[in-house]
Amino acid sequence: MRRVKITFRVIVFVLFGTLLHYALPQHDIVRVVNTYQERQDLNDWTRIFWARPDTQSATLVNRDVQFIQTVKQRTALFGFVPRDATEVMVYRNEDTGWSWPFYFKFDTANLQTEAADLASTAEAPKWAVITHYGWRNEYISAFPNAVAIRPVDNPDVTIIPWFNIFFFIFLMVAIVFGRAMWRQFRERSVDPLLDAAGHELDEVQASVAARRGRIKRWLDTWRAKDKG
Amino acid sequence: MGFIKLVVFGFIGLTVIYLSISLFSRSVRKERLEDAFDEAHPDGGAAGARDAFIAEGLAAYDASIRPKLIGLVYVVPTVVIGTIIYLVNMN
Numbered sequence: 001m002r003r004v005k006i007t008f009r010v011i012v013f014v015l016f017g018t019l020l021h022y023a024l025p026q027h028d029i030v031r032v033v034n035t036y037q038e039r040q041d042l043n044d045w046t047r048i049f050w051a052r053p054d055t056q057s058a059t060l061v062n063r064d065v066q067f068i069q070t071v072k073q074r075t076a077l078f079g080f081v082p083r084d085a086t087e088v089m090v091y092r093n094e095d096t097g098w099s100w101p102f103y104f105k106f107d108t109a110n111l112q113t114e115a116a117d118l119a120s121t122a123e124a125p126k127w128a129v130i131t132h133y134g135w136r137n138e139y140i141s142a143f144p145n146a147v148a149i150r151p152v153d154n155p156d157v158t159i160i161p162w163f164n165i166f167f168f169i170f171l172m173v174a175i176v177f178g179r180a181m182w183r184q185f186r187e188r189s190v191d192p193l194l195d196a197a198g199h200e201l202d203e204v205q206a207s208v209a210a211r212r213g214r215i216k217r218w219l220d221t222w223r224a225k226d227k228g
Numbered sequence: 229m230g231f232i233k234l235v236v237f238g239f240i241g242l243t244v245i246y247l248s249i250s251l252f253s254r255s256v257r258k259e260r261l262e263d264a265f266d267e268a269h270p271d272g273g274a275a276g277a278r279d280a281f282i283a284e285g286l287a288a289y290d291a292s293i294r295p296k297l298i299g300l301v302y303v304v305p306t307v308v309i310g311t312i313i314y315l316v317n318m319n
Contacts, residue, residue, distance in 0.1 A: 054229075055230055097230050098234045104313040105317065107317045184256060
């Protein structure tokens with residue numbers, strides 16, 4: 001039972017962590033190479049890796065999506081450790097509108113223009129920081145969604161993930177607070193009820209035992225006295 | 229349409245949180261009043277004095293600013309969402 005409990009907790013923790021890794025903002029240091037727009041089919045399960053910019057887009061079978069092609073500085077350990085290497089990365093650029101994930105992004109066209117403005121060559125690189133969420137997966141054609149871009153002077157800038165810091169502090173506080181609320185609820189509302197129910201059960205059992213005692217005594221009066 | 233959906237479900241979710249925190253805060257206050265009375269009157273006090281003390285303490289709690297501050301549950305997320313919209317879309 002203990003092992004089942006631990007397994008269950010690990011699964012919940014991993015699933016929740018995966019969800020956060022997908023949805024929370026991350027920063028990449030990139031050099032924009034080009035931008036393009038391509039028609040995308042949206043009618044299979046990989047639909048979950050595309051945004052839903054407005055209500056009508058939920059039922060569309062395909063639509064045009066904008067993309068930003070970049071060369072990106074490689075990192076390790078969730079982006080905390082910079083590495084001296086580059087790789088290519090392609091971002092999609094879609095509105096998230098009023099729905100999940102809650103970035104409330106409506107400025108796709110502006111972002112595309114800014115990205116195009118920053119395009120540069122390997123010989124004369126212009127570096128920029130792209131804020132994005134989501135994953136790149138070549139086999140199912142999933143792309144991270146770019147949320148913002150800002151130019152930086154050199155590719156060695158230190159980025160402090162303020163949003164994520166506050167998010168995790170808030171998450172910890174919310175969990176501790178939720179536990180306190182649940183304990184108070186149990187102590188003040190559930191336990192007294194259980195105690196009362198337990199007390200009632202004791203009384204019922206006692207009265208059953210007493211009645212059985214009476215019946216037994218009555219039966220005993222019919223028994224032959226010498227059998228004892 | 230997406231906006232209406234967010235407002236409606238957000239309001240429902242925040243109302244659940246608001247009611248939970250209200251009940252929790254009042255329950256904590258009541259427990260503290262009970263403990264305070266029991267500490268001051270180890271013999272149990274006069275008949276009805278405990279209930280009167282707790283009722284009085286809870287009335288003072290209801291009149292104080294603390295329960296009103298729980299209304300921030302509605303205000304803070306609205307402000308945060310407004311800030312996110314501004315930061316993401318402004319340049």
